[in-house]
Every structure is written in structure tokens, then in C-alpha cells.
Amino acid sequence: MRKALSIFLAVSTLLSVFACEALPMPEDPEKQNDNAANPSNNQGDGDETPNYEDANSKTLVVYYSYTGNCKDIVSSVTGLIEADVMELKPAVDGQDYAANNYKLGADLINAINAKPDEAASYPGIKTIDRNAADYDTVIIVTPLWHSHMAAFMQAYLFKYGSQMAGKNVGLIVSSHSSGISSVIADAKRLLSNATFMGDALWINQSNRGKQDELVKNWLTGLNLIENTMPSKIKISVSGKTIPINIENNDATKALVAALRETSITYEAKDYGGFEKVGPLGRTLPTSDTQITTQAGDVILYSGNQIVLFYGSNTWSYTRIGKMQYESLDELKSFLKAGEGNISVTLLL
Numbered sequence: 001m002r003k004a005l006s007i008f009l010a011v012s013t014l015l016s017v018f019a020c021e022a023l024p025m026p027e028d029p030e031k032q033n034d035n036a037a038n039p040s041n042n043q044g045d046g047d048e049t050p051n052y053e054d055a056n057s058k059t060l061v062v063y064y065s066y067t068g069n070c071k072d073i074v075s076s077v078t079g080l081i082e083a084d085v086m087e088l089k090p091a092v093d094g095q096d097y098a099a100n101n102y103k104l105g106a107d108l109i110n111a112i113n114a115k116p117d118e119a120a121s122y123p124g125i126k127t128i129d130r131n132a133a134d135y136d137t138v139i140i141v142t143p144l145w146h147s148h149m150a151a152f153m154q155a156y157l158f159k160y161g162s163q164m165a166g167k168n169v170g171l172i173v174s175s176h177s178s179g180i181s182s183v184i185a186d187a188k189r190l191l192s193n194a195t196f197m198g199d200a201l202w203i204n205q206s207n208r209g210k211q212d213e214l215v216k217n218w219l220t221g222l223n224l225i226e227n228t229m230p231s232k233i234k235i236s237v238s239g240k241t242i243p244i245n246i247e248n249n250d251a252t253k254a255l256v257a258a259l260r261e262t263s264i265t266y267e268a269k270d271y272g273g274f275e276k277v278g279p280l281g282r283t284l285p286t287s288d289t290q291i292t293t294q295a296g297d298v299i300l301y302s303g304n305q306i307v308l309f310y311g312s313n314t315w316s317y318t319r320i321g322k323m324q325y326e327s328l329d330e331l332k333s334f335l336k337a338g339e340g341n342i343s344v345t346l347l348l
Helices: 069-078 099-114 151-164 181-190 208-221 250-261 328-335
Strands: 059-063 084-087 137-145 168-174 201-203 232-237 240-246 264-271 275-279 289-292 297-301 305-309 314-323 342-347
Touching (some): 137 181, 201 208, 232 314, 250 342, 264 305, 305 342
Parallel strands (some): 059 137, 137 168
Antiparallel strands (some): 297 305
């Protein structure tokens, strides 16, 4: 008798933080999202000789996000491909970038536009910890400010763009509604020796609800999805969705391949007081080992059953991944532990 069956388990504005067509007023002060600006135009980076981390992937995602929209776009990207991620941060902490009708951001953009070839024109950013030269592909995710690339992303590319010489570069821009042609021009000016892949992806207020689909189609068009394994998939129950950090094994590779075609929905039931288990509707490759599971584990049992653990059990399983959650109570509530059958959807 089996013990346990296994599981599986933006910006918006960029709102143009300064995406206004007319300076210095933003398009809609009530809806600004990635509106960034740093009052200290000329503060240099904290460390002129960065201590870079080793690259773990062939792809690097570099982003700046003030309100979280670009960060959310990065999550959509890393849910589909394996990539190292580097967030850019202003040299000065705690600035209110929405003050005075976003005047700080306009001042930064105006300073760059006035003298784009001078280092003093660019705002300071904190020391970076990744060397783009170590990667084959770099994806840049940036907000639009006053019709241009966000000043902090421009500062990074001005100082470190030489690391991307000869590299493949993809560009994702978030704004409220302003067009992104000037952002593209900024990128090409600052990365004149890079090879841009396809068209830039524009995420805006009207299409943000389809962000995951847009990102997936864009990455597919660049031939990035088929050649890499994502680090995460998603699990949805009763309208709530949380990520699963997945293993890189034959089972997850087969599962991801299936999910690239379509999401998978199945019914899971309580078993043993420590898990929800249900038939996946297909058989995946197994590499079973004796495992003592923990709450949050997503496990493949018997090749065709997914087990979602909210308790612990020891058995021979193939590990799929781990659900990300804040507390055990939150996990049990999400899985409706002990409350009967649930409909589970797995998706990228």
C-alpha cells in the first residue's frame, strides 16, 4: 500500500513614470507606477571595482523597478526560462520619486539628454554584482520616463554597456501608454556593439493583463524558451496562484514541455492527513529515491500522480519542486487541507 502520492505541484506603468508626452507632467499622476528619479544626479557608484558573482546561467536579466511593475515582468520571464537576475538600485536610498509631479525624474532625463556622452550626466547606481560579459544573452527590463529609458538603466548601460559587446540583447519596456521608440533609440545608442534580438516587447496599461502570454510569445519568438529550463512553474487553486521552485530533472523537463503546450488541471484529494494527491493525466519519467518530504514539497508518485504536501512522509518519490509560501497556515489554507477534493491547475 503506498504511503503517499506525490504532487505537483509591471511598469504599468511604468507608468511612464514619466511616460508623459509633454515634460514635465506625467500622463496620469494618479496611475504612475515605475516612476523613478533620483535627486542626486551625479552620485557615483559605491564601488569602482565590483566583486562579481559567478554566472549560473547563460542568460542575465537586468531590471530597474520603482513600484514593482518591472519586477513583476521579470517574474514572468524567469517563470519561463532559466536566468540570473540583477536589480539596479539608485545610489541614494529612500527618495520620493513621485514628489513635485515627478520633477526629479524629468530633471535626470533632461541632464542626460543635454550631454549624453558625459559620465557626470548620469545618476549614481549602487555597485552591481554581475558581469554581463559572462553571459550569452542579456534581457533588459526598464520603465519609460518622460518618453525615454529610465535614468538609472541608462546610467548602468552607459557605464557597463561595453560588457555586452557582441552579446544578444532583448529589451522589454513598461509604460502607461506612451510609445517606446525613444527608449529603443536610447538602448541602441548605449549598446552600439550589441546584437538586438527581434523587436522590443512593450508592456502597457492596455495589455498588462496579458503580460504572461505576451512574455511567453516574445521569448518563444527569440528562440529562448525551447533551449532553457525555467526555474519555476505556477500552481493555482480556487483562483489563487503561487510559484513552485522546480528541480532540473527528466520529470520536470517533461512536465515543462507539456505545460508549454497547455496548462494541466486535475483533481486532488486528501490522503493520510499530510498531502493532497491526484492523477496528472499523463506519465512522466521517474528517478525515485527515498525522500522524507516536508510541507510545500511537490512530488511525483508512481510516474503519474502529483502529491502536494502540507505535512511529512517518507517514501520513494521523484522530486518535482517546492511551493513558495509564507507560513504553514497559509499553505494549508491554499491547499484546503483536510477539506476535501480541490481542482489544481499547473501552468507556466
